[in-house]
Amino acid sequence: MTQLRKRFSLSLDALAVWTALALAVIVRLGVIKKVPW
């Protein structure tokens, strides 16, 4: 994770936000329809 952040000059917060937004887009596009819990 640290390597990924350094590679793309991202802070931990930014990486978390981008990951969450990417997941939101994937869910919105219907790629993931249901997430079991």
Place this chain on the structure above:
Amino acid sequence: MATAAIPQPRLASFPERLFEPLPGIALLAAIGLLGKFIEQRIALYGKTHHLHLPNIEYVLWAILIGVVVANTVGVPKVFRAGIATYDFWLKTGIVLLGARFLVGDLALMGSVSLVLVVIELALAITFMTWLGRLFGLNRNLSALLAVGSSVCGVSAIIATQGAIDADDEDASFAIAAILALGAIALFTFPLIGHALGMSDHAFGLWSGLAVDNTAEAVATGAIYSDIAQKFAVLAKTTRNAMIGFVVLGFALRWAASKAREFKPNKAQFLWTKFPKFVLGFLLISALASFHVFDKAQTAALGNLSRWAFLLTFAGVGLRTDIRAMAKQGLRPFVVGALGEIVIATLTLGLVLGASRVAHF
């Protein structure tokens, strides 16, 4: 001239380093899932044997398993990089949880939280500074304990350490005290909440206001109930958002005490210290409020947030080092513990008072 070749350690390539956290993440998942399995098995056992067993959430099992593993067999090096990602999962989980808050509710509940947070900050900083002085702790350690217990635990302590030029030793004292007290809160707060018959809303607010580190605050809420976890995240996020103001206040005081000028631009300083994941939380909440996600998609995002928290809670247990905490000495711990008891009592009073006024 011939030079002797000195063998250099081979540096791992970028893809190799990218895979480095995977064993640790797998361990987090395994512990979290084991916690979930134990919770389900106990519930099933109670149901089949017609027994009324208390529902102990997977959160507590995951943390307990993590604590036992870390403090008995220990964590091999191969897992460490992955375990360190627990903070990333926490922040990702909080941002995704934004989908379960509508902006209107957020404004309403957030304003109640904000008022309570401002009162809590003033009380906690004043009391902890006074208590540190009473116990003869040095000024910097008192300041770090005050910030750690008033704002948001470890990240606030680290931010303030840089701003007031405190020693690493003081910071590690303060961090150990805050983490130890957070671990104690995980077990005691839900018991107190149930004994007082607190609503999920009130208990969540109390956890978010009184438990210092974000992961422990969210876990304490989650042990109580799903709704309590939501409100714990809200109150804790509001507290986190205040970190810049508090650190700036301490930095200005430190500069004045050293007769130095505070050089950085204040607005830029505030922005640097502002936890940016709060903006992601608000953005997802705004998208949910504008119906960008339908009901099933909101539920899917909520469950993704749960999975992220499952990894976080396993990490909370695994990085709890009881021996290291014991080594830190008694005085900072006593100051922290006394402070936390008083702050927890005051915030409990605040939340119960607010719940009567705002009917939650």
